[in-house]
Amino acid sequence: MGQSEKASPAPEKAEFTAAKKQLDFTVNFKASMLDSGASFNGNVILPEHPQAQLQSKLLALSQPKKLHANASSQSPPTVVAQLKSPPGTVTPVAPRLARPVKPMPVPRHKPTMQPIVKVASPKSRERCNMEQMEGTPKKKKQCNCKSSRCLKLYCECFSSGTYCDGCNCLNCHNNIEHESDRKDVMDVIKERNPEAFKPKIANSPHKARDSMVEGGELTVERKHNKGCNCKKSGCLKKYCECFQANILCSENCKCLDCKNFKGSEERKALFHGHPMNSMTCMQQAANAVINEAIGLSGFGLSQSKRNGNQQIVFGSTTDNQSNSRVSQIHPETCLTSGASCSTSSVHTSGPKSTAVFRLSKSSYRSPLAGILQPRHVEEFCSLLVAVSAEAAKSRSEEKRTSNTDKATLEKAEIADIQKQPSARRLPGNHENGVQTSLSESTTGEFQNERPVSPGTLALMCDENDIVFTKVDIPSSISGSNTRTNMNLHGSDHVYSEQERLVLTRFRGFLNKLITRGSIKETELEQEGKKNL
DNA sequence: GAGTTTGAAACT
DNA sequence: CAGTTTCAAACTC
Numbered sequence: 001m002g003q004s005e006k007a008s009p010a011p012e013k014a015e016f017t018a019a020k021k022q023l024d025f026t027v028n029f030k031a032s033m034l035d036s037g038a039s040f041n042g043n044v045i046l047p048e049h050p051q052a053q054l055q056s057k058l059l060a061l062s063q064p065k066k067l068h069a070n071a072s073s074q075s076p077p078t079v080v081a082q083l084k085s086p087p088g089t090v091t092p093v094a095p096r097l098a099r100p101v102k103p104m105p106v107p108r109h110k111p112t113m114q115p116i117v118k119v120a121s122p123k124s125r126e127r128c129n130m131e132q133m134e135g136t137p138k139k140k141k142q143c144n145c146k147s148s149r150c151l152k153l154y155c156e157c158f159s160s161g162t163y164c165d166g167c168n169c170l171n172c173h174n175n176i177e178h179e180s181d182r183k184d185v186m187d188v189i190k191e192r193n194p195e196a197f198k199p200k201i202a203n204s205p206h207k208a209r210d211s212m213v214e215g216g217e218l219t220v221e222r223k224h225n226k227g228c229n230c231k232k233s234g235c236l237k238k239y240c241e242c243f244q245a246n247i248l249c250s251e252n253c254k255c256l257d258c259k260n261f262k263g264s265e266e267r268k269a270l271f272h273g274h275p276m277n278s279m280t281c282m283q284q285a286a287n288a289v290i291n292e293a294i295g296l297s298g299f300g301l302s303q304s305k306r307n308g309n310q311q312i313v314f315g316s317t318t319d320n321q322s323n324s325r326v327s328q329i330h331p332e333t334c335l336t337s338g339a340s341c342s343t344s345s346v347h348t349s350g351p352k353s354t355a356v357f358r359l360s361k362s363s364y365r366s367p368l369a370g371i372l373q374p375r376h377v378e379e380f381c382s383l384l385v386a387v388s389a390e391a392a393k394s395r396s397e398e399k400r401t402s403n404t405d406k407a408t409l410e411k412a413e414i415a416d417i418q419k420q421p422s423a424r425r426l427p428g429n430h431e432n433g434v435q436t437s438l439s440e441s442t443t444g445e446f447q448n449e450r451p452v453s454p455g456t457l458a459l460m461c462d463e464n465d466i467v468f469t470k471v472d473i474p475s476s477i478s479g480s481n482t483r484t485n486m487n488l489h490g491s492d493h494v495y496s497e498q499e500r501l502v503l504t505r506f507r508g509f510l511n512k513l514i515t516r517g518s519i520k521e522t523e524l525e526q527e528g529k530k531n532l
Numbered sequence: 533g534a535g536t537t538t539g540a541a542a543c544t
Numbered sequence: 545c546a547g548t549t550t551c552a553a554a555c556t557c
Contacts, residue, residue, distance in 0.1 A: 147551065153541055154551045192542095230539065238554055239538045537555070544548075
């Protein structure tokens with residue numbers, strides 16, 4: 001560490017004056033903004049900024065000479081710090097005019113990385129976290145520099161040409177208060193490397209992200225200007241600047257054992273293995289149970305070569321790059337492809353590519369992929385609700401017609417139950433016919449299935465199966481005494497009737513699902529054999 | 533949250 | 545320019 005900067009650089013001269021000017025303008029600017037009714041983000045100017053406060057304290061400790069300024073100098077910078085702007089080279093707007101519209105830096109921080117040392121403004125942090133949760137971070141990351149005073153390229157803020165704003169850094173000099181100091185250092189660095197403050201990636205990371213979303217294909221044109229130099233990370237960790245920027249390594253890179261190239265299986269596996277959102281996880285779990293039920297070993301399923309068929313191969317048309325982008329995958333996409341969110345290692349980037357239809361341990365694909373769609377679940381739930389309501393209605397009517405012969409009533413009810421599948425078909429289009437058929441409970445089918453797993457048994461509420469069996473077989477219910485539920489009256493009876501119908505339908509649904517899965521499995525196996 | 537690993541930047 | 549050190553972020557436990 002040469003630390004040319006370590007000895008506090010002399011020229012801090014007109015710093016206070018500048019800061020004061022800045023303050024004046026700041027106040028005016030804010031006022032004018034408010035007057036004009038422009039929406040003024042409360043995050044822009046915070047009454048107190050912990051960092052600025054701490055910085056002031058640190059400065060007071062380390063540079064007592066600067067404290068000659070009157071007491072008011074303590075608070076002005078606090079406000080000024082909120083309006084720090086990046087240098088003109090980065091932001092066309094006059095640096096001191098408004099809050100810097102910082103170029104999107106390479107995202108780095110984990111949301112949880114928040115040293116206790118300093119607390120960023122709650123507002124800004126909240127905003128930042130929110131944005132990160134959405135997977136579309138818009139605010140620049142905050143650095144945590146401790147020793148560099150944020151005046152070295154180690155500091156992300158500094159290297160991106162922006163002032164630190166709401167960062168967690170210590171003894172920060174990358175602010176308007178130390179502008180001259182900062183400028184000197186920048187000059188030195190520029191002298192050494194004129195490109196030092198230019199974006200490392202040709203296009204902005206924002207654009208990069210967008211390009212990721214759009215079909216998941218990376219725009220290979222975007223390159224790291226300097227290229228990475230990774231040795232151990234395989235360029236598949238965020239240590240790698242290329243990976244971090246969601247771009248592929250290029251000829252500019254000098255990395256070893258690079259796996260961040262188009263067609264890299266490791267890269268894809270990494271991408272697909274990324275934890276999904278909860279809904280997808282649930283879907284995967286459900287599929288796992290269902291697959292277990294139909295006796296499939298999802299692993300080892302041969303993959304289809306139907307490259308264009310996204311229903312079959314998740315991301316088949318993509319060359320997904322980063323796990324960090326997974327959150328942007330539409331849940332339905334994952335759902336449609338079944339459990340393949342964690343999966344498909346099929347590479348289909350083109351005939352020239354090193355396309356490999358490889359099965360990895362993470363290469364699991366549900367045979368239900370493409371069959372069970374979110375809307376199916378929705379529709380089925382609606383159906384269950386309808387069935388339940390119908391049951392309740394029936395029981396109410398039954399009560400009213402108390403004169404009716406009990407046995408006759410029950411027969412009618414059973415008839416009604418049996419009619420329901422055809423009478424209340426699932427709404428909407430059912431291209432694959434799953435919904436309609438799913439609503440038809442067929443016990444025979446179920447009996448023909450292979451043994452089910454404990455998980456599936458649980459899912460199917462097997463302990464209630466005795467009741468179902470009795471209900472499902474019309475002959476067994478013609479006698480009113482065989483159905484204990486039917487002997488009940490009042491709300492209990494209604495509830496049990498509702499439950500019975502709902503569970504019956506649900507069982508039918510699962511049975512159909514199992515059948516569909518079996519069929520699909522066979523299809524996939526056959527296709528896989530062909531491909532091999 | 534502390535400690536380790538990593539790779540860029542800085543330095544020699 | 546290559547090797548080493550420093551640094552901050554990413555990562556692991």
